[in-house]
Amino acid sequence: MLTLGNHQKSDPAIAGPPAPGDHLADPRTRAALRLQHHLLIAGREYLTEAGFVELLPPVIGPVTDPGVRGAKQVDVDYYGHRFKLATSGILYKQASLTAFDRIFNVAANVRLEPPEVCSTARHLVEFRQLDVELANAGREEAMHVAEGLVKHMVRRILDQHSALLDELGRDQEPLRLLVDLPFPVLPHPVAVTALHRRNYPQNPEAEIEWPAEVLLSREYDLPFFVTDYPRGSRGFYDRADEENPNVLLNFDLLAPEGFGEISSGSEREYEYAKVVTRLRETGENPAKYAWYLDMVRSGIPASAGFGIGVERLTRWIAGLEATWQATAFPKLPGVVAP
Amino acid sequence: MSDLLRAPGFPEEEVRARARDGERTVFPAADSYGTTLYGAGAPVPADGLDALRVAPPLFMPGRLGELVQLGREPLFSDVDLDTDIGGFRSPVPVFVCAFGSTRVANDGLAAAASRQAARLGLPMLVGENIAPVHGYRDEAELAGTLIKRIRLYLDEVPDGMGGVVVQQSTEDADAEVWNHLYSDPTVEPLLKTGRLGFELKVGQGAKPGLGGMTLVDRADGSRLAEQFRLSTLNGVADDDRNASLVRSSSPGTFTADILRHQIRLMRNNYPRCRTWVKLFPGRDVAEAVAVAHAAGADAVTVDGAEGGTGWAPTSFLHHVGLPLGECLVRLSDTPACLLASGRMWEGARAAKAIALGARAVGLGRAALLAVDEDADQGLLRLVRCLALELQMLTSAVGKYRVGLLSPDDLWRPDVPT
Structure with missing residues (x-):
């Protein structure tokens, strides 16, 4: 069993990645990447079967997800215009629903995270998301798809690739447990109360902090959803509850055993005036979102969706100490790497 | 002294004299001592805040308390000016305002202000548009860039004192000033010691309702x-x-909800930073301060219509926005850490603002003029004058912590604010 948050100096979560050649030659890296390969095959199968179209997203654009938690964007000189590398595909995901009702893709995202998150063992500057968006769907439907998708991928590994788990020394019991049981749902205020009971000073108006997620995650045997994050803690596109406007109709999916968040999702704002107002609440200048706002103004479908962090998912299923072990060429916050 | 910097309508000569000659300018000229009779009339007050008088009582239980504690009669030098300003410790209830991107803030003045603010241990704001206008990381190391100012500050600031607060306004969000800074290794010493803050700029005193110009x-x-x-x-x-x-630049659109959620998002995104908000002197300033405070802002600065180093249409300079004194009266019940700026340069106006509820006062034009007068010592001298006056005025009403000044200590003549 892992002892997250209690690392020794030799722990890879603290030591960081070795040179690329050594990392790629490491049998554990190879097993983890092979596992990831099978996870993606299973994920694509599941979504394709469910009627989703794999629609590949752009890498650069005039704006990208303004992001949260202090990560900065990468500027690209695009013929003299300042463009951005995608921090997430959210704007294009919503826009893509004007072509197909159900889309997914596996997209690279880049977020220059504050160096302080280097120690979370969970953050990568460059990472991939298995992104999913469903038109005319609510949060519950998106959560249902996310749960089904994760179960399908885990089941596939257990059924066909358990040798990889053995090679990685992964205890398979927690994985076997989840495939047949519903994932618990924990509204944010309940999570905050639970943390306060454990003397963790979680701000009730903010995102669950990284150490707090680990704390919660250690207490669960199954993946679990945290829902209803407070307005002001997430991106402008997470839809606010009309009945209770300070609550967002969103969710995170957290892996158990101390691994923490592997996915974020939400019902989306899609009505023009609301989107513009919410953009202002995040301090953004709507002018730079012109292409997106034009599309929203002329009408995009209501939707819900989510993104699963591919490396985080792999790390959890493989039982790795750190997320960087689940990628071939890891880039950690604040660490310059190829 | 530069040929460039002028501040018409502001007590420029008095500020320059203090920056040049220091604490002796707090008193009449020494060579007049014993030969000149004083006290016949004060200067015409510039506004309602200046028109207030500090009104000491004859009976002072507070002084008795201090006497008991000290075991001797207290002196004005016993007044404690140490103040928590929006999460930062300062030896005096004074911070240095942002100078913005206007030309007067360049030419090395802002750099000199950074160094001197740091030596004093005063919290310092760095203004909006610094990054998008002057460049985020100035390869040529020209004075005036954000990082350069912070480095200069860090070089001199005493341990445990002061802090740097970086503004961002709507248009600055394009340049992601805060995100850039939060990850920059230069600011790590500030972050590590809890001395970095971000200020959401809703507006400024010189141009209420307008964006930067x-x-x-x-x-x-x-x-x-x-x-x-x-x-x-x-x-x-x-x-x-x-x-x-x-x-x-656009002033940005705010409603109570937008302000509330922007502040919450700042706290969510930058948990290692203090969160400040700067408001222009709007007629709903009390509501805006209440919203900012409830959303968790560590400090709210109200920039009176007398404030602003910037270039503004004359109609705005002369006719728009509430005076600082009126704002403070409207905010008399706020539990927020309220900071006041607008025409601050000496101790009496500062004492009055503090008595009306401000935790500290900001030096803008005065700081620029002081460093323009003497790039090495001007601001230090000016602040020492102000501190000396604050000690004398506070002790005169029988109090020995500057934060204990209260509206009771003021008398309001029958003049409009």
Whole structure:
């Protein structure tokens, strides 16, 4: 069993990645990447079967997800215009629903995270998301798809690739447990109360902090959803509850055993005036979102969706100490790497 | 002293004299001692805040308390000026305001202000548009960039004192000033010691309801055209290559909800930073301060209509916005850490603002003039004068912590604010 948050100096979560050649030659890296390969095959199968179209997203654009938690964007000189590398595909995901009702893709995202998150063992500057968006769907439907998708991928590994788990020394019991049981749902205020009971000073108006997620995650045997994050803690596109406007109709999916968040999702704002107002609440200048706002103004479908962090998912299923072990060429916050 | 910097309508000569000659300017000229009779009339007050008088009582239980504690009669030098300003410790209830991107803030003045603010241990704001206008990381190490100012500050600030607060306004969000800074190794010593803050700029005293405005030359103009609205003024030919352009930025749209959620998002995104908010002197300032405080802002600055180092339309300079004194009266019940700026330069006005509820006062124009007068010592001398006056005024009402000043200590003559 892992002892997250209690690392020794030799722990890879603290030591960081070795040179690329050594990392790629490491049998554990190879097993983890092979596992990831099978996870993606299973994920694509599941979504394709469910009627989703794999629609590949752009890498650069005039704006990208303004992001949260202090990560900065990468500027690209695009013929003299300042463009951005995608921090997430959210704007294009919503826009893509004007072509197909159900889309997914596996997209690279880049977020220059504050160096302080280097120690979370969970953050990568460059990472991939298995992104999913469903038109005319609510949060519950998106959560249902996310749960089904994760179960399908885990089941596939257990059924066909358990040798990889053995090679990685992964205890398979927690994985076997989840495939047949519903994932618990924990509204944010309940999570905050639970943390306060454990003397963790979680701000009730903010995102669950990284150490707090680990704390919660250690207490669960199954993946679990945290829902209803407070307005002001997430991106402008997470839809606010009309009945209770300070609550967002969103969710995170957290892996158990101390691994923490592997996915974020939400019902989306899609009505023009609301989107513009919410953009202002995040301090953004709507002018730079012109292409997106034009599309929203002329009408995009209501939707819900989510993104699963591919490396985080792999790390959890493989039982790795750190997320960087689940990628071939890891880039950690604040660490310059190829 | 530069030939460039002037502050019409501001007590420029008095500030320069303090920056040059220090604490002796708190008193009449020494050579007049014993030969001149004083006390016949005060200068005409510039506004309602200046028109207030500090009114000491004859009976002072507070002084008795201090006497008991000290075991001797207290002196004005016993007054404790140490103040928590929005999460930062300062030896005096004074912070240095942001100077913005206006031309007067360049030419090394801002750098000199950074160094001197640091030596004093005063919290310092770095203004909006610094990054998008002057460049985030100035390869040539020209004074005036954000990082340069922070480095200069860090070089001199005493341990445990002061802090740097970086503003961002709506247009600055394009340059992601806060995100850039939060990950920059230069600021790590500030973050590690809890001395970095971010200030959401809702507006400024000189131009209530308007966004930033500066004059830029045509070369800068072409660089800035994508981000700002640029216009020529009537009477300037379009092909006049030397003419300046007016660069206008959007003031940004705020409602109570937008302000509340922007503050919450700042706290969510930058948990290692203090969260400050700067308001222009709007007629709903009390509601805005209440919203900011409830959303968790560590400090709210109210910039009175007398404030602002910047370039503004004369109609705004003369006719728009509430005076600082009126704002403070409207905010008398706020539990927020309220900071006041607007025409601050000496101890009496500062004492009055503090008595009306401000935790500390900001030096803007006065700080610029002081460092313009003496780039090495000007601000230090000016602040020492102000501190000495604050000690004398506070002790005169029988109090020995500056934060204990209260409206009871003031008398309001029958003049409009």
